[in-house]
Amino acid sequence: MKFEGTESYIAEEDLTVAVNAAVALERPLLVKGEPGTGKTELARQVAGALGLDMIEWHIKSTTKAQQGLYEYDAVSRLRDSQLGSDKVGDVRHYIKQGKLWQAFVAPRRTVLLIDEIDKADIEFPNDLLQELDRMEFHVYETGETVRAAERPIVIITSNNEKELPDAFLRRCFFHYIRFPDADTLKKIIEVHHPGIKDALLTAALTRFYEIRETPGLKKKPSTSEVLDWLKLLLAEDLTAEDLRKDGVNALPRLHGALLKNEQDVHLFERLAFVARSGR
Numbered sequence: 001m002k003f004e005g006t007e008s009y010i011a012e013e014d015l016t017v018a019v020n021a022a023v024a025l026e027r028p029l030l031v032k033g034e035p036g037t038g039k040t041e042l043a044r045q046v047a048g049a050l051g052l053d054m055i056e057w058h059i060k061s062t063t064k065a066q067q068g069l070y071e072y073d074a075v076s077r078l079r080d081s082q083l084g085s086d087k088v089g090d091v092r093h094y095i096k097q098g099k100l101w102q103a104f105v106a107p108r109r110t111v112l113l114i115d116e117i118d119k120a121d122i123e124f125p126n127d128l129l130q131e132l133d134r135m136e137f138h139v140y141e142t143g144e145t146v147r148a149a150e151r152p153i154v155i156i157t158s159n160n161e162k163e164l165p166d167a168f169l170r171r172c173f174f175h176y177i178r179f180p181d182a183d184t185l186k187k188i189i190e191v192h193h194p195g196i197k198d199a200l201l202t203a204a205l206t207r208f209y210e211i212r213e214t215p216g217l218k219k220k221p222s223t224s225e226v227l228d229w230l231k232l233l234l235a236e237d238l239t240a241e242d243l244r245k246d247g248v249n250a251l252p253r254l255h256g257a258l259l260k261n262e263q264d265v266h267l268f269e270r271l272a273f274v275a276r277s278g279r
Contacts, residue, residue, distance in 0.1 A: 001050055009038065009045040010180075010187045018175035019046055025173055028114075028132055028154035030164075033177030036222025039157040042177075043113035046155065054111045055152075057099035059119045065127030068098040068114075069137050069146075091141050100131060104148040112152040118161040125168035133171055180223065182209065192227050193234065203240035204230055211258060216267055221258040229257040 003019045005011035011019075019042075022029035031039045047054035057068055073094045080088050087093045097105075103112040117125060131137045135148035156172065158164065180188060182205055189201060208229070212220045221229075232254045233243075243253065251268045252258060259265050 003046050003049050006045050006049050008191055009041060010184060010191060011042075011045075012180075012184060015042070015175060015177060018173060022155075022173040023153055026151055028156050028172045030156045030158065030169070030172035030174045031177060032158045032160050032174070034179055034220070034222055035159050036224040037177045037179060038223060039177060040113065040115050043111055043115075043155040043157075046153065047111035050111070050153075052109055052111050052153070053106065054113065055099050055103050055106070056113045056115060058115045059117055059124070061119050061121075063120050063124070065120075065124050066098075068100045068128065069131065070098050070101055070139060071096045072141050095139070095141060100128075100137070101146055103152040104135065104146055106150070106152070109150040110152045112154045114154065114156045116159060117156050118158040118164065122162065122165070126165050129167060129171065179212075179220075185223065185226070188223060189227065189230060193230055196230065196234065197240070199240040200233065200238075200243075201230075203243040204233060207243050207252060208258070211252060211268075214267070214271075218263050218267075219260055221260075225258055225260075229254060232257055 001023065003011075003023075004016055018031075019029060031042060033039055043056075044054060046052075072091075073096065077088060077091070077094045099112065099114075103110050132154060135151055136145055138145050186201065186205065189196065189205075204226075208221065208226050211217070236254070238253060250272045251265070255265065255268065259268065
């Protein structure tokens with residue numbers, strides 16, 4: 001069972017090595033990188049390439065680790081007891097399986113995505129240490145222990161918004177997805193926009209990397225954003241010459257796909273003004 005990338009997901013060699021190492025070690029794969037570099041999509045592609053089902057757990061700032069195991073609805077049970085419901089006698093009616101529970105009891109091996117773990121409270125990763133290590137947990141309300149019938153492939157993503165605990169990191173295989181170089185990005189674009197003219201692609205990539213490397217930029221545009229930008233360029237039937245006319249310091253065409261806050265838009269407006277004043 002080896003992951004080698006897919007037709008729709010260009011994975012560099014170091015990434016495929018990391019995925020396969022994590023699978024061989026039976027440890028969670030912790031993937032970090034800039035937003036938009038394909039961390040979440042990686043889990044979906046691994047599942048598709050290996051022919052496995054996928055369970056996604058998207059983490060929010062309010063998410064608690066317990067929710068990944070199960071949730072006990074004591075309020076509903078109290079209400080039903082007051083109404084004389086027959087369900088009250090079986091506490092299992094009031095227990096909702098979390099994503100880890102679903103992955104553990106799945107009829108065959110799954111890929112479990114824990115997406116953007118750094119959004120949660122700092123204690124969240126530590127609260128999952130034993131469950132991810134032993135692949136089991138105890139349900140106090142029923143007295144049962146839920147064990148993984150088939151150990152899932154666990155892929156955890158982080159945008160590096162906060163540091164993760166050392167004890168958690170020790171239990172993971174780590175990989176940082178670097179922003180792709182021009183050659184790799186060109187391959188990614190050709191997958192999503194097959195048949196794009198070489199001249200337009202070269203001009204667009206040149207402009208894109210100039211934007212990313214502009215000093216003072218607050219948010220660098222990502223892979224997903226350059227794909228959106230190219231889609232718009234193609235829809236507007238713009239040419240390589242149209243992009244070259246912008247000049248290095250001008251506000252880029254259809255910049256709303258690339259620049260996502262007013263500070264960066266103002267930065268390029270100032271650069272464009274300086275460029276015009278210097279002529």
